[in-house]
Amino acid sequence: MQIILPFQESQQSQTQQPRLEEEEEEDDDDDEEGHEGQSTLNLTRPELIGNYRMSNFYRFDIQIPMDPTDSTTITYTINQNYPFYNFEIPGISSRFRWSFWSCNGWSLSVAKKARQKLGGTNRMWDELLRQHQEQSKSSRLHCMVGGGDQLYTDLFWKMDIWVPWLTMKSHTERKNEPFTPEMREAMDEFMFTHYINAYFFETRLGEAMASIPTAFIIDDHDIFDGWGSYPDYLHSSHVFQGIKEYAFKYWLLFQGHTNDENAVAKDGYFGFEGYSWLRRFGPNVLGLGLDTRFERTLGQIVTPQTYDMTFNILYEMMAKPSHRNIRHLVVFLGGPIVYPRLTYIESILQTIRRFKAHKTQLCNEDGPCKTFNNQFGEPELLDDLNDHWTAKIHKHERRQFVQRLQEFAKKTSVRVTFVGGDVHCCGVGRFDDRSMKVRKGPADQNHRLMYQIISSAIVNTPPPKGVITLSHLGALRNYSLDENTKEIMERFFERDVNGKKLGGIMNSKLLRRRNFSTFVASSDSLAVSIHAESKPYSIFISTAYQMVIPSLNLNVQPLSAPELKVVAPNKDQYQLPPVLDIGGCGDNADSGCFIDEDEVKERASSNANTICQHPNESDCTNGRNNKDNQPRVSNDGNFIGNSFDGDVEEFKTPLSERDQI
Structure with missing residues (x-):
């Protein structure tokens, strides 16, 4: 199929209907010419969803029918004089293929020379696109999931406008200092221009988005480093909250292709305040993208209300006959929920902060330990450690979340798998039953078996060897989630990308190579490949490390509609x-x-x-201005937006909202 999107910013042009034209599969010569027979599908006019000064954001919503078995190639262009792009729509029963990546940018501390030594910004993007484009039609990617840090916004702290606020000595002054109109203008301009540069000039993300449908979750660098893990005097300050407002405005526009008004009402985002999503990845997989930043504070990652909404929706969906063939729930998180502990470092930094040792002359601007503190005067590494699900401060919340997922797996016979990035290395961990009898038994009977795939970063530099060594030290022992569940880091990497044997428990659990991962789903398994970067100038750009996650096969009764x-x-x-x-x-x-x-x-x-009972959708207000303590949900219960539902042979994909998979 070929779609032509006529678009000019004039009143007359905006009334024109986009056209979808049928083309023969084999007739490659006509890719750019179209055909006379036009489809009668409902192709909506472009919708204005946002703006910055004279630049406007438009989106097209287009519904495309799915073939019962085969993938369909969709070719599209704007005004018939721009480049033609294409993407794949899976067949209703075909295996769904997607990629996962994270950390699409450089930390400020990475020098230009170090970037060049790694092979530059786009080496792994080139590999991902090569694999996608060189595959046969039936093996191309149907979606890619960005696991957070789709860009790094930390550079804005270098702007002069923040200097007076950053140099304030009093915590109270910093907390109460207003977010001025000048600050608003600076953030508005920075976020817009930074997205333009990151998407279209610095990396090949924009090119990938033009040919692979997307689904994104947010992480700290999409706002700024460590967002949500700072003390309250910073987190609740007018300045921090004002920055958050503009970060989410442009995250919705550039990454979600929506705005705050449409996100819940039309596009299936949910959460007491944030923007989580639940989408169907083919016939056998549900993908849960949990927003772990909007509601985040030092003491919590996600509010109890959002957790309750999430499980209400999951159980409600699994009670539908159309979802009885779901075999996997893949939970996308910004950072891994299974990861080596660094509690000894965390304890030291907490002690230093408690006794205010970081305020001494040693750590002042001219002191020998000046790099110990960040620009806010707080211990530099502490926000990174508090960011982890495995931090002591999040122990209780983490345990409850995993236990609820275990109960969901047990009641529905759906395998739960976690996928996360953030840590600039790759690896595999797992939750497992503490009983040796269960662990040695059939995996398809073990509902506590939940794998963690760690895949990061596609651009940013791997951690220093010392950090990986410390992480391996933290993984020497197995930890217990509770009396029934243990957590383990797998010895997944027996050899490095060059074939050199790694071996031993101090080298084989985490690999410090840039990477992305790919997934292929079927009714009985989820095949995973972690594509780790080979050394620069080698013939092969990546080496694939593969595993297969088995489905659950428990004898369960179909769910009825739960009491909510x-x-x-x-x-x-x-x-x-x-x-x-x-x-x-x-x-x-x-x-x-x-x-x-x-x-x-x-x-x-x-x-x-926790469920909106109002008859009018408008009564379910945004949680940020929610005086009635009502969550943000859509009135029609369509929590997953324009997603593929098993009993409807239709695949609805807005061209500029291609994350609706």
């Missing part, structure tokens, strides 16, 4: 339905989970009204 409301109190104890159970009950939830009264009262009060 919190149960009223019953004298001395409360009983929460499994959908809203925070997760501390583990395997006892089936037989009735009774927990401490005060704890449940607190949860019940915080989790009430």
Whole structure:
């Protein structure tokens, strides 16, 4: 199929309808000429979704039918005089293929010489696009998932406008200093121009987005380094919150191809305040992109309300007959939820901050330890460590989240897999049953077996050898999530990309190479390949490390529509339905989970009204201005946007919203 999008910024042109023209599969000569027979599909006019000064953001929403079995190549252009691009629409029953990558940019500390030594910015992008373009039609990527840090915005702190605020000595002054109109103008201009440069001039991300549908989650560098993991006097300050506003404005426009108004009402984003999504990746996979930044504070990653909404939606979807063939839930997180502990370093830095040693002359601007502090006067590494799911401060939240996913897997026979980036290396970890009998038994009967795929970075430099050594030290022992679950880092890399044997427990769990990963889903497994960068100037750009994640095959009854409301109190104890159970009950939830009264009262009060019951969609307001404490959900219950539903032979893909997979 060929789509022609007539577009000029004039009132007359905006009334023209885009045209979709049929073309024969074999007739490659006519790719750029089109045909006379026009489709009657509903091709909407371009919609203005945002602007910066004289630049406007438009999007086209286009619905494309799916073939029952084969992929369909879609060729499109704008005004018929721009380059022609194409992308693949999978068949309804075809295996879904996607890639995952993260960290598409350079940290400020990486010198130009170091970048060149690695082979430059686009070496792994060239490899990803080569693999996609050289594959046969049936083996091309249907989607790519950006796992956060799609660009690095930290450069804006070098602007002079922030100097007076950064040099304030008083925490109270910094917290209360207004976000001035001049600051707003500076952030608006910076974010717009930085996205333009990052997408279209610095990396090949823009080229990839033109030919591979996308789904993005946000991480800290899309806002700035460490966002959400700073002390409250910084995080709650007017300046930090003002920066966040512009970061999310342009994240929605450039990465989500939407705006705040449409994100929930039309495009399937959900969350008490943030922008999480749940999308179908072919017939057998659900992908959950969890927003771990909008609601983040030093003490929490995601609000309880958003967790409850997530599990309500998951159970509601799995109760539909059209979703009975879902075998995998892939949870995309900015950072890995299984990763080596660095608790000893974390404890040292917390102690230093507690006793304000970082405020001494040693760490001042002219002191010998001046690099110990960041530009905010806080220990430089502490925000990075607090950013990790494995940090002590997030231990309880992490355990509850994983336990709820275990319960979901047990009730639905859906394998849960985590995919994350952020750490600039690759590896594989897993949660597993503590019982040797279960671990040695069939994997398709073990609902606690959840793999973690770590894939980072596609551009940024790998960590120093010393950091990887410390991480391997942290992985020497296996940790316990709870009394039923252990967590393990796999010895996944027996050899380096050049064939040299790594071996040993101090080298084989994390590989310090730039990388991306690819996934192929089927009803009985999820095939994973981590493509690690070979050394510069070698013949082969990447080496693939492969594994297969088996599906679950539990004997479960089909779910009926779950009860979504919190149960009223019953004298001395409360009983929460499994959908809203925070997760501390583990395997006892089936037989009735009774927990401490005060704890449940607190949860019940915080989790009430987690589903919008208002008859009017407009009453479900944005959480940032949400006076009624209502979450942000769409009125029609379409939480996954224009996604492929198994009982409808239709694939709806807005051309400038191609992450709706």
